[in-house]
Amino acid sequence: MAQSRNDGNPFTEGGELDNPFQDPAVIQHRPSQQYATLDVYNPFEAREPPPTYEPPAPAPLPPPSAPSQPSKKLSPTEPKNYGSYSNQASAAAARAELLKKQEELNKKAEELDRRERELQHAALGGTSTRQNNWPPLPSFCPVQPCFFQDISMEIPQEFQKTVSTMYYLWMCSTLALLLNFLACLASFCVDSSNGSGFGLSVLWVLLFTPCSFVCWYRPMYKAFRSDSSFNFFVFFFIFFAQDVLFVLQAIGIPGWGFSGWISALVVLKANTAIAVLMLLVALFFTGIAVLGIVMLKRIHSLYRRTGASFQKAQQEFAAGVFSNSAVRTAAANAAAGAAENAFRAP
Template identity: 90%
Template structure:
């Protein structure tokens, strides 16, 4: 026992065969110092440090491609290659500035045309006023004994912003005249089929002879002169007469029998008489309807333009008074009346 305590090995006295730790079966399962396990780890044992990490030889890396600016600086752009003028916002602002310049250029061109027109008018006035201008409407041949009565040039006398409106009204007057002529032919055909419709045929001839010149003089010319000289008086005359003309357009489209208008009622009434006459009258009724609709639309449009021109009833009164007193015939009659009144006053009772 004393030896066992001194040596610390209870199997020292016995041979190696009696030592269970020297058994080959146990030795082959003893952990090797190559494995870092907790059983064989000794913190007081100094070991060689692990070799430093040496990365493998890097593969050949291709040289970085030159940037876009260097490429552009190293070579010249071809004529067909688009250029980079900047960011999208810069291009958008440049496009907006270009559009603004184009708009201003168009406005300047329009003002130049207006000044050119005014200059031509002043030249005409300097040459002697409207008397020096030869009348060109209606366009009659030179051998005709009746000569043109008016001078009309929409492109020269009407401001550019109103030329389309005046041209539309001129075409409206031409369409109304053509509709009256077709109405006369339809009433003539109806009279040839039914002799009882003689009153309608006679009135249709009267409407052609009456409304064709009167419509031109009474509402088209006032409208033309109103836009030409911005005349409030002519605007009022046009509105009053053209409103009555629109009422007449509606009556023409309705076509009351016996009134000389081949409107819808007259056309449907002729359905039992002759089919060809009915078709012709229906075409005239359709034309009358289109003219009535266009007349109402143009009346509203011209009224809106009139309100933007700054015209007023007081201005129309002033223009009327100035026109009356500037008329030589009116001034002569007024002078004669004043002279007669003064003479009677001096004579006494």
């Protein structure tokens, strides 16, 4: 019995037509070496183990440089250098400027506090109860002090040095007059013809000592104390004459009662010791004259910077005259007398 067609092997060549795997569509999609799929992956296939992990090679070190000095550890109080020298210098200059401005502000604050205390003191009637302290006389002396003087309290701080210098100048002029009196006394003891000079030296001590204090030092003191243009003008007028007198004292005209250069040279022929004393007095007078001229110029420059003027001095003088009760009383009496005489006239 012949074997039927269906009994044959479908995968043999005779069964090409019936082999489904020979279909061109299937052949086209068979796996190949270029396309690896899960169908061709065999987990049991022996494979080479993966390479072991090796760390990357370290980077090459930089070439060795010159050995540096060990760093100095800063102390807690030592400032650190955060910038260049120029930056530090500018910072130091700025700091110094700030300190200077702070000092000026502190001085102005002290001055304002002082003036405020003065105003409060005056408002409470302190001016009437304030005790005079100059000249500094003992308590048992029958003559009491005539003025109140306190440069540190009454004079603004920027003018205190000038006022103190003028006070020392007045004291030096008084001492020079006393030495002049002693020199003229010694000269009179040697030569009785110098009696007029000795008498005038006594007069100068008694006259110039109080008059110089009242006539030019006190106006200068009150001018700086209250910024008074009137007192400034009084001081300039009188102290200019005082400077002229200082120059005459230094020259020492014989017979005028001044032991200046000329008088000392004249006495040098008679007595050397007395001439040396008179030369010392002449040198003292010369120093006072120079200092007086310098201080006059200095106070004049300060006066110009304060904004004072002659018109302001006139206004102060007029206000002072009309505010004086004695002047007002005298003016009222004069006006009443003139009116009464006018009515009585026929």
